[in-house]
Amino acid sequence: MLxxxxxxxxxxxxxxxxxxxxxxxVGIKAPSLYEHFPSKQHILERLVLIGHRDLLAAFERxxxxxxxxxxxxxxxxVRTHVLTxxxxxxxxxxxxxxxxxxxxxxxxxxxxxxxRAERLATEPGLRGARQGVFSPTELVATTAxxxxxxxxxxxxxxxxxEQGPADLADSFAELAIRMLRPDRRSPG
Amino acid sequence: MLxxxxxxxxxxxxxxxxxxxxxxxVGIKAPSLYEHFPSKQHILERLVLIGHRDLLAAFERxxxxxxxxxxxxxxxxVRTHVLTxxxxxxxxxxxxxxxxxxxxxxxxxxxxxxxRAERLATEPGLRGARQGVFSPTELVATTAxxxxxxxxxxxxxxxxxEQGPADLADSFAELAIRMLRPDRRSPG
DNA sequence: GTCTATATGATGATAGAC
DNA sequence: GTCTATCATCATATAGAC
Numbered sequence: 221m222l223x224x225x226x227x228x229x230x231x232x233x234x235x236x237x238x239x240x241x242x243x244x245x246v247g248i249k250a251p252s253l254y255e256h257f258p259s260k261q262h263i264l265e266r267l268v269l270i271g272h273r274d275l276l277a278a279f280e281r282x283x284x285x286x287x288x289x290x291x292x293x294x295x296x297x298v299r300t301h302v303l304t305x306x307x308x309x310x311x312x313x314x315x316x317x318x319x320x321x322x323x324x325x326x327x328x329x330x331x332x333x334x335x336r337a338e339r340l341a342t343e344p345g346l347r348g349a350r351q352g353v354f355s356p357t358e359l360v361a362t363t364a365x366x367x368x369x370x371x372x373x374x375x376x377x378x379x380x381x382e383q384g385p386a387d388l389a390d391s392f393a394e395l396a397i398r399m400l401r402p403d404r405r406s407p408g
Numbered sequence: 409m410l411x412x413x414x415x416x417x418x419x420x421x422x423x424x425x426x427x428x429x430x431x432x433x434v435g436i437k438a439p440s441l442y443e444h445f446p447s448k449q450h451i452l453e454r455l456v457l458i459g460h461r462d463l464l465a466a467f468e469r470x471x472x473x474x475x476x477x478x479x480x481x482x483x484x485x486v487r488t489h490v491l492t493x494x495x496x497x498x499x500x501x502x503x504x505x506x507x508x509x510x511x512x513x514x515x516x517x518x519x520x521x522x523x524r525a526e527r528l529a530t531e532p533g534l535r536g537a538r539q540g541v542f543s544p545t546e547l548v549a550t551t552a553x554x555x556x557x558x559x560x561x562x563x564x565x566x567x568x569x570e571q572g573p574a575d576l577a578d579s580f581a582e583l584a585i586r587m588l589r590p591d592r593r594s595p596g
Numbered sequence: 597g598t599c600t601a602t603a604t605g606a607t608g609a610t611a612g613a614c
Numbered sequence: 615g616t617c618t619a620t621c622a623t624c625a626t627a628t629a630g631a632c
Contacts, residue, residue, distance in 0.1 A: 232423070233424070233509075235421055235423045235424035236423035238626085239626060240626095248599090249599065249600085252597065252598050253627095254628080256597090260626070321421075358579045361579040364557075364561070365580060368553075368559070368561075373552070373556075383546070383549075387546075391545045391546045391550070392549065394545045395545065395550060426608080428606085436616065437617065438607095439618085439619095440615065443615055
C-alpha cells in the first residue's frame with residue numbers, strides 16, 4: 221500500500237492522486253484505506269519520512285566508514301547521494317517533489333532530517349576549501365551543482381548492464397572532484 | 409492571467425490548482441476563464457510552449473553569435489541554459505515539472521521543441537569529445553550533470569547584489585568545462 | 597479489515613442573462 | 615467579457631453492517 225501510493229504519487233503527484241486510485245491499486249475500496257492511515261496526507265508523510273531517514277542514515281554510514289580526507293569524503297558522499305537516488309528513484313522523486321504538499325506540522329520532521337543531512341554532506345567540501353585542497357569557483361553554487369546531479373538522476377537514469385547505479389555514482393563522484401579542484405589551465 | 413496561472417501552477421502544481429483559484433487571482437469568476445481559454449489544460453499548454461520556445465530560441469541565438477570552438481560553445485550554452493532558468497524560474501519549473509500533466513496531443517509540440525533544443529545543446533560537447541579537447545568520464549552522464557545544474561537552479565537560487573543570475577551562469581559554465589576537461593591529476 | 601452507503605464539499609465546465 | 619446559476623462528477627472522509 222505504501223508502495224502503490226509511492227508509484228502513484230511519483231507519476232501523478234500528490235494532488236493528482238485520489239484515494240480511490242490508491243485503493244484500486246491495492247485491491248480494496250477507498251474507505252478501507254482509513255483503517256491503515258488516518259488520511260491521504262499521512263501516507264505521503266510516511267513516505268517522505270522514509271526517504272529522508274534513508275538518506276540521512278546513508279550519509280552517516282558513509283562518513284563513519286570513510287577516512288577523514290576531504291577528497292575521499294566528498295567522493296564517498298556523492299556516491300552515496302547518487303546511489304540512494306537511483307536505487308529508489310520513485311522514493312527520491314516523491315520525497316523531493318511532493319514534500320511541500322504536506323501541512324507544515326507534517327513536513328517539519330522531514331525538513332529537520334533534510335537540514336541535518338545537508339550539514340553532514342556539505343561539511344567536507346567546506347573543510348576541503350579551508351584546507352586549500354579544493355578551490356571551487358564559488359562554493360555554494362558548486363555544492364548546489366553537485367547536489368543537483370544526484371537529485372535529477374532519478375528522472376533520466378535507466379540502469380543497463382554496461383552502466384549500473386554504481387557506475388553512475390562513480391562517474392558523478394569524479395565530476396564532483398573535478399568541479400571542486402582547481403584547474404591549472406583555466407585562470408580565475 | 410497566464411502570469412497568475414504560472415504562479416499557481418509553479419507553487420501548487422497543475423492538479424493542485426483549481427480554475428476558481430486562477431480566476432480569483434485574476435479578479436474574475438471561474439466561468440469567465442473559458443472566454444480566454446477552452447480549458448485549464450490549454451492554459452498549461454500555452455505556458456509550456458512559451459517555456460520551450462524561449463529556451464530553443466535562446467540556444468539558437470547563442471550558437472549563432474558564438475565562435476565555433478567547442479569550449480566557447482559549451483560555455484555559452486551553459487550560460488544561456490542557466491540564465492534562462494533563473495531569469496524566469498517559475499516558467500522553468502512549470503515547463504519542466506507540469507508538462508506531463510498534459511494529454512499527449514497537447515504536449516507533443518513542446519516535446520518536439522525540447523528534443524531540438526537538446527540536440528542543439530549537446531552537439532558541441534559531442535564534437536569536443538571527438539576532437540579530444542574534452543575527455544569526460546562518461547559523456548552522457550556528464551551532459552546530464554551539466555543540464556541538471558541549470559534545471560535545479562530555479563529551486564534554490566535567489567539573486568543578490570553580490571551574485572546575480574549572470575554570476576551564477578558564469579560559475580556553472582566554468583564547472584561544466586571542469587567536468588568535461590581531462591584532469592591531469594586524477595587517473596582514469 | 598473490508599464492505600456499502602453516505603455526508604459534505606470541491607472540481608472542471610456549460611447555459612444563458614446582461 | 616463578465617456574471618449567476620447550475621450540471622455532473624469527483625474529492626476526502628465517516629458511519630455502521632458484516
